[in-house]
Amino acid sequence: MDTYIARETAVVGRAPGETAVVGRAPGETAVVGRDTRERAVVGRDTGEIERARVNSLAIRGKARDISMVALGRQKSVNVHVDSIEPAEVVHTRGDAPSTQTTTLPGYTEKQDSGTKTDNGRETYRPKYVIYLCDSARSCGGWGDRQRGLVSTFLLAHVTGRRFGVNMTSPCDLRRFYQPSQVQWAMGRRRQRTRQQGGFHTALKTVDVDREYPEDVVFVKTNEEHFWQLLVNPHYRAKLPSWALHGKPSFFREAWSRLMKPTQHLQSLLQAFLRQSGYFNRTKPFVCAHVRIGVSRFNPKDTAKRNDVNQLGALWDFFRLYVSNGSDVFMATDHPDVREMSRKKFGSAHHDTGGLMTHVDKTRGDRDRDRACLGFEYTLLDQLVLTCCDVLVTSRSGFSERAALIRGSSENLFRFANGNVTKVTTW
Incomplete structure (x- = not known):
């Protein structure tokens, strides 16, 4: 099992000048115009092929893999997670994301596991779970990513953490999807990590905040964590009501809360x-x-x-x-x-x-x-x-x-x- 110790500080937050809601790449407008590249929107074999010239944001600019990255003020630890193929769970040091408008439906500040003490005075500092999909390791296909993203959202909910998404492979998801009811858009910079194993199975019993006390936890997964959280004594009573009406309803409701097309x-x-x-x-x-x-x-x-x-x-x-x-x-x-x-x-x-x-x-x-x-x-x-x-x-x-x-x-x-x-x- 490989081990990597982080030697640098990771900064987690929005990129400089980036707004809280990101639906387009920085500097790009919402106008769909012409480009030098022509693409077929619909093809008929009658000779009446109509083409739409669009300003393609993409042009500018199955292994079950689980990876957690926790960022906080402790030393860096990267936990390797075993499933069908090797995966990773990662902790690194860093600062919490900036938090102007991040909101989860049904959440209150008391639910967020981020209360700190400053000179005897109680202050509020939110914690995060962020779905990670970068080019460092396989994330699976789009269906796998949707499954993992929704599972990570549920993990954030039951642990009282705020939720974010950082998908940059093969390019930034924010070019195509934007936050719906949940403000998940944020940027981050990442560093080397250390690895060990067993996260998916451990979710049946683990207290995530005790095991991963860092302020920010990145999760790379294409697993469904619903059943593990349902039997976990720390979280089964914290599952939201909208997640308890079967798999189709759970996924559809979670996706609608998270995503809408740009x-x-x-x-x-x-x-x-x-x-x-x-x-x-x-x-x-x-x-x-x-x-x-x-x-x-x-x-x-x-x-x-x-x-x-x-x-x-x-x-x-x-x-x-x-x-x-x-x-x-x-x-x-x-x-x-x-x-x-x-x-x-x-x-x-x-x-x-x-x-x-x-x-x-x-x-x-x-x-x-x-x-x-x-x-x-x-x-x-x-x-x-x-x-x-x-x-x-x-x-x-x-x-x-x-x-x-x-x-x-x-x-x-x-x-x-x-x-x-x-x-x-x-």
């Missing part, structure tokens, strides 16, 4: 939906996510999920709706799947036309612009899936999370092993 991402979504005729539809808008996994186009993926040559049942499923006047949307990680759908369904087919990447497998790429653009298209595809009247998911957190955000199990299906089946339980 104006840039929302503009891309609205442009796509308008061009696809979504707002004027008289028949169900039918969508599918086909995750192929490892292929010649995606050699860095972790496993093969579906076979590109065994999609007959999905095409038959689409055909039932298209013959009745519906349009279909295809999200996939394999260009051959997209092209087959275009050829089979012509003007009834829609896709974002975007770059296909796995957001975690591009973190080491030298072409940061390309990685960011791939991230943007990934987020756009998922947002479209949340709008569908009929949704077919794959064995992938990406479309499974889309189904949860969509908020209904009605007309929800799953494509796996060459078959389309109705989802009866979430």
